[in-house]
Amino acid sequence: MDQDNTSRGDDSIMKLDRRQVLKGMGLLGSALAAGNVTEMTRVFAGMEKGEGGKATGGLPHRPLGRTGVQVPILVLGGGHLIKQSDEEGTKIVHEAIEAGLTFFDNAWDYYNNRSEEVMGKALQGKRQRVFLMTKMCTHGRGKDIGLLHLEQSLRRLRTDYLDLWQIHEVGCQDDPDLIFRPGGAAEALLQAKQQGKVRFIGFTGHKDPAVHLNILKHDFPFDTCQLPLNVFDASYQSFERLVLPELTRRGIAPLGMKSLCGKGEPIKQGVVTVEEAIRYVLSLPIVSLVSGIDSREVLRQNLAIARRFVPMTEQEMEALRRRVAGAAADGRFENYKTDRLWSCDRPEVEQRFGPLERM
Template structure:
């Protein structure tokens, strides 16, 4: 612990000093939910017989390494692909989830994502079990989910996250889901969650801090207007975003200018709607997102098949040239214009129930009841 804190102090000092056919559209699956295993077996083994009840685990991995990148001004290097934490709570079999995490680590995915509220703590618990004997391989991120509540609640959540994750420190602790217009004021209010970020760093329980959100670039910019020394910021980045309420255009340049690590998410549009519709392939969507000036891209993975598919994409990754990226933006601009593939910006579909509750909105479960 002492060595880690010494490293932290040194880093702090350093920081301060410096068309496919329609019937083939299933090949574009490979995202969360039903059909994941089927989709990526079709994608990687088109001639394979598919049986949803008997997962095929024979997908072989390509040679090569996962690219590494600098995490902003922190001086830390992380994998360009991050294992998403929410989806680790999706498999019914806990051992399968643990195997996904461990195989990802062994394959060179160093960055692990999570959040206090994911699957009511199950995601953190599974990750904690998977990390036993492997903690030194992981750059571990989780998120504090006060949604406007105070510093005390935030610190309680931190202790719960540490216990679930079976560790004595978090590499990156982020304020989760800043998606309401008044969230920045709540977070920066006296006694708010920002004070918890400072306290956790002083206690040596957190190395770096940041915030996340998927709703509106204006909210991200409001958070950044306080000039707090965030180490990282998580934001939705994909080939549709540049043409609709764009985080890529409005927020990403500011993060790069300030040396704040950009963490991309929702490369497939949240639940992969554009992939399912046959508009874009998994490979080109993920490659576009990884070609942006980001430290890493979070990928939701709920099966070994999807893991191996995305590992192959990452291992064979070559950055798109600007002309290629602009061609993609132009090609998908008409699809992006009405927000159909970025519903997290235009609806409450992707807003978590804890945040809804704190803001007086019914949860998704209540709406579906």
């Protein structure tokens, strides 16, 4: 059964009054209909200041869609957590919690499962202070593999429930059919939620906006959707232009990722600054931004940016899009949309992750 935040989770991740959420979603819908991105972000900013929504450590919070929960606008990404060492990963987790960054991301396969193990160990005695997310890595396989991943993730994270569980890396054209077939991964989400092992459910992907839209056409009761958003995406196979408005219309909480394009190449090449990149995405109508943090220095940098965040105006956003348009049009900084690492050739997928027949 679903657990509310009064019994599970720290006081810093607060419940919202239902009327406040519905009012905010109504205003958000009006802004969406008018095509006003800045107004949509302003609505989110207003909801940050609602009853119970005061930030911890000066970090703003936003409502997680229609769930009645508020979360920080930054998420600590598990994909980079132990890039330097397990010890550094533990120190990042502890410092993040004390600083008010209490939304934690992970996935079953990160660092061959070690990211979950390190995070789980670091969260001992602190679990109730965080909003904890991880993901099943079924890649077209079915319900039983998903539920197996859940049990393994819970054990590694040393918890008996997740706040959010998502299907990881949805991006192949046949993924919607495989996810929603009888015995597919969607059934794992529903069963886990019914059993009280997860509070909220969603899906992620960063390859093709059309696949996200085809997933959404199934009208499944997703609470969240994680998608790549950055100033370069606006000009190439754009999730911002195609998927984000549909999520907002449906009341599904958008979680941004890849604000620095995955490996930070546009930062290294001086095309944009870290603050411009992060501020642009936080100025979109999203709930939170999953941020790849591999050191305490990066943690402190990103926390400082989030604490002083002021939404860009639509004019500022358009000026930044125009400024990077030449470097954005061919997708050079978004190779996760085209790289063969994310091949959708089923024999290759099965070679990497196992046969689809494994249910």
